[in-house]
Amino acid sequence: MHFSSGQPVARSAQAAYRGSGTPCCPSSAASPATPWASFTLGTTKTAGVKCSNRTGHVLRLHLRNVHADYLDEFYGDNIGLVGEISNSLLSMDRLVHLDLSMNSLEGPSGHMPEFLGSLTRLRYLNLSGIPFCGRVPPQLGNLSNLQHLDLSCQFCTGRMYSRDISWVARIPNLQSLGMNWLNLSTIVDWPYVVNMIPSLKTLGLGGCSLQTANHSLPHINLTKLERLDLSDNIFAHPMARGWFWNLTSLQHLYLADTELYGQAPDALAHMTSLQVLDLSYNRNMGIMTTCFRNLCNLRSLDLSSCQSDGNIKDIIARMPQCPLNKLQELHLGSNNITGIMPDLIAHLTSLVVLDISVNNLNGGIPHGVGLLSSLRELDLSSNNLSGPVPSEIGMLRNLTILDLEDNNLSGHVPSEIGMLCNLIMMDLGGNNLNGDFTEEHFTSLMRLKELDLTGNSLRIAVGPDWIPPFSLEYTHLGSCQLGPLFPAWLQFQVDILLMDISSTGIVDRLPDWFNTTFAKVTYLDISKEIGGRLPRNMEFMSLQSLFINSNKLTGEIPNLPRNITFLDMSGNCLSGNLPSNIGTQYLSSLAVSSNQITGSIPESFCKAEFLEALELSSNLFEGQVPQCFGAKNISFLMLSNNRFSGNFPSFLKDWKQLTSLDLPRNSFFGRLPLWIEDLVELRFLRLNQNLFSGEIPATISNLSRLHHLNLAGNALSCAIPWHLSNLTAMTRKYVKDSTVDSDTYGNYSDMVHAYDFASVVLKGRELNYSIGIWDLVSIDLSFNQLTGVIPEEIAALDGLINLNLSWNQLTG
Incomplete structure (x- = not known):
């Protein structure tokens, strides 16, 4: 070898x-x-x-x-x-x-x-x-x-791959066979082959692209088979027709993501040796009628993501009901389960994991939940649960994960939650909780690593000298009340990797210990109300994503973290030039709009080959845009309301992914290029209030995805181009590309929706459209020197909301 x-x-x-x-x-x-x-x-x-x-x-x-x-x-x-x-x-x-x-x-x-x-x-x-x-x-x-x-x-x-596995039957004493993720898509008789090996105890054929399990075996030889994995195949037939339901010796059966549908057959009741049954990620199981009451050895049941319907009380009643409860894991997440959780579920007191997330449960969390003393994971997130968090949750001393996010829970959080000494993750975000979260709520949470209270009206009410018993790694406290001073207790959280303390009422300056305490943080959202200056030596932090927008920060931007990928500093009072190292090779998105930044765009942007969005609008930039932009996949370039000059940037010709180009209120000049038609992904184009001259290139009508065009306030002349009917995105018949246009601006929707120069001239008045301008189907060619006849084809653009051709010399 x-x-x-x-x-x-x-x-x-x-x-x-x-x-x-x-x-x-x-x-x-x-x-x-x-x-x-x-x-x-x-x-x-x-x-x-x-x-x-x-x-x-x-x-x-x-x-x-x-x-x-x-x-x-x-x-x-x-x-x-x-x-x-x-x-x-x-x-x-x-x-x-x-x-x-x-x-x-x-x-x-x-x-x-x-x-x-x-x-x-x-x-x-x-x-x-x-x-x-x-x-x-x-x-x-x-x-x-x-x-x-x-x-x-x-x-x-x-x-x-294999097109014939009959050779397996020549191994008479085989007890364990694993062929997971081999391509066996052409083999139809696979159950007959494995049925010829009565010694088998373990069989793994998951992810083999098997096309069916709808076989009828005249005699089952696999009387010793204990573990069968058929997950991730393409059976696409009723679940009840599977040949495997007669394998009464099975202890582990994995059928996840096999496109089986409907309910399991009555034969399941005879598989009393089953310990693990995984039917997750199958489609359209329908109303839950399968009964699991006789499966007294069942330890784990996974029915998540099965499009299953039913009332939670009925489903709970179908679970094993035996003198000795053994069921430890029950996964019912991502279905269409409705109703109110039963208060007494005595036959499930052995549960270690209970997941009923992403369903339609209503009513309150039952007080009887405190009887599930063995629980380590409780996930009731993304339902319609209401009422208070019951104090009985504090009885679950073995709990490591508590996830109640995205419900309608209200009232105060009980202080008993601080008794969960083994808790690692607590997520109460996205509810209507209010009141104080005090030191008592954290008393015994020594093992806590993840805390999410986002979107509530909670106030973190702890003393200035309080030292937390935990060392967090992930904390989401957005919209909670932490201020007005920067929380002193955060200086002890030196292991934090991700932190969101946006909109928390902090009106203080960033503390001196900011850089050292948060040296490991890779994601930080600290937007809204922070004042003072940015700390020096940020370049030694581990930050990859920094959102520090909509604050009151002043002074110059220091050298930034070397691995920064997403950076939003928009809506502050920052001044001076951009730091020389801002265009790092890892930079993907930069937004510094609505500040007082001066100078030119640094040459370091030539190295930013992964840049996808650049938002520099409403500053005091000047000079020409660097011609050496290293990025080829930029989707958003927003430079409006500055003092940029020069010809229409020639490097844009190579930007085939450009979706939005926004250059208004600058001093760009010269003619618009014929190659503008090469920007085939362009949806939003604003060049208004510049010094462009000459004719509008006829090739602009080839931008079939363009739905917003603003060339107003330039010195453009000659006739309006013909063939405007090719702008099909401005017609009612336009069918959006689901891979792109279902969310037109993809991962950058928040950026464009927060864009500050969202206005349009409509019937002689400049209106602020805020978010709406990005979806407004509009053509504005006003305040130019256009001549000739208005093309009749413009009437074909029946999706237009705004058409402004005023202050030209047009006829017709």
Whole structure:
């Protein structure tokens, strides 16, 4: 086996790895007392090599990359061993256990080696997580002694395939078979094949693109099967027609995201060994009629995102009702469940996880919730629950997650919530709660890491010398009352990564400890009312997203954090030039509108190759826009109400993703280019109150997505272009592109909707349209020197709300 190694390898292990034909584990490396050789290859610390104590032959190679898992196997840094599996491995003719999983051993060809089928003594073979491609070699069917075979590769979906798995039936003693994420889409008879292996206990065929499970097996041989994973396939038939409901030995059944619909059959009641049942992310289960009362061993039931209807009381009544309650996890989130939660659910007191989020529950949270003493996770978010938070929640001492966000809960938060000594996450945001959140509410929350109280009318009422018992990582306190002084207790939160304290009534200056305390913060929203100056040395902070808009900040902008990606400083009183390092290569969105910033746009923007939105309007910028803009994917360029000059920027020709171009109230001059038609994504174009001259290019009519055009107040002459009927976005028949126009301005809607120069001249009056201007279908060519006849085609633009051609020399 060839590999690359970053560190020395123990000589005995190296010999074994190369496949020596002689006994390869000398006593110095593998004595009876220490039959394992532990070593490091690349970044992989392995369990190593096990040899026979009598002959020294290699019996076991366990080289799994233990630092990787299925979440990072393809994209993480823990690639483990790199290279290919060599046929020299065949000289290890006594090998019974081979585990090379989670490594990068696909080699140049990328194919799984066929010669592995010659290691006939193997009882255990694990190649999962190796990104092979091509056909699964049927020679693996020669491994007649195999008991465990795992070829799964989650992030290799579709790379490896098989059109015939009949070879699996030639492995008579196979107990565990994993083929998850292999492409088996052309195989129809797969249930008949696996039914020929009565020894199977575990079968994983998740994500294999299987087309159906609607089979009728005359006899079920899989009487020992305990675990079956068929999730992420494309069955698309009634759930009740699945052949697997007769597998009464099953303990774990995974059918998530298989496009099954309808209810499970009555046969489910006979599957009394079931411990885990996952039916989540299937479609249109309809009114819940399935009964789970007899499933006394059930520990986890997941029915989330199944488009299931029903009353919560009826659904709860269908849960297992047995002398010994074992149900620990109940997931009912993202359905259409209605009704009022029952107060007494004695048969569910064993619950550890209860998730009924994103439904239509109403009424209050029952006081009986305090009886669920084993609960660790309670998620009732995104419902229509009303009334107070019951004080009995304080009895749930094992609770680690409490999520009640986005309901209509009201009143004061009970101080008993401070008794939840194991709580890690508390989310009460998006309710109508009021009153004080005092030190008593936090008394025992030593483990709290995430706190969300956003959108309530709560006041954080703690003393100036209070030291919190917790160290938060995520805190959302927007719209709560924290001020007027900057909260002193935040200086102890040195582990915060994300913080929202916007609109919290703080009218203080930023404290001296701001930079050091929040050095780890990557997302910070501190908009509204803050005064003073920005602190120096911000460039050493970890900030990636900073929203400090609509404050009363003054002075110059200091050097900014080096990894800044999203920055909004609009609506302050900032002055001076932009800092020289503002155009970092990571910058994606910059908004500094409505300040008093002077000078020109720094040349550092030439390096901002990922910039998508630039909003500099209503400042005192001057000079020409740099021609070296490195970005090619900018969607929004907003420079209105400054002192910019020069010709229409030629670099815009390469900006094929430009959606909004806003340059009014500047001193741009010259002719509009014919290549303006190349800006095919343009929806919003305002060039009014500049010094542009010459004719309006006829090619402008090719901008089929344009719905707002303002060229007023220039020195444009000649006739209005014909073919305006090509501006189809200005017609009522225009069908929006759902991938783009369902939200015309995408992730930047908040930015454009807050844009301050939202006005339009309508019938001689300049009106402030605020948000509406971005969706206003309008053409304004007024106050120019246009001549000739008004084109009749303009009448075809029947979606127009505003058409202003006044103060020209037009006829017709």
